Amino acid sequence: MKHNMGKTDKTIRVIVALTLATLYFTHTITGNLGIFLLAFGVVLLITVSINFCPFYTPWGINTNKKKLSH
Numbered sequence: 001m002k003h004n005m006g007k008t009d010k011t012i013r014v015i016v017a018l019t020l021a022t023l024y025f026t027h028t029i030t031g032n033l034g035i036f037l038l039a040f041g042v043v044l045l046i047t048v049s050i051n052f053c054p055f056y057t058p059w060g061i062n063t064n065k066k067k068l069s070h
Helices: 009-026 029-050
Strands: none
Touching: 009 029
């Protein structure tokens, strides 16, 4: 599995996931919507931890700006 997520992408995902978790646990968002958004936040954190987003693959998106040595 090739890494396809860059540092900025991962940072944004962590911020969004933490925001969603905060909103859920402070009861700002509740019910089915709250559970859905919390699960979405967990998925974001999983993709950050493995440096791979499966939704990027079909479109060939790669935000990883790894420098290649020649």
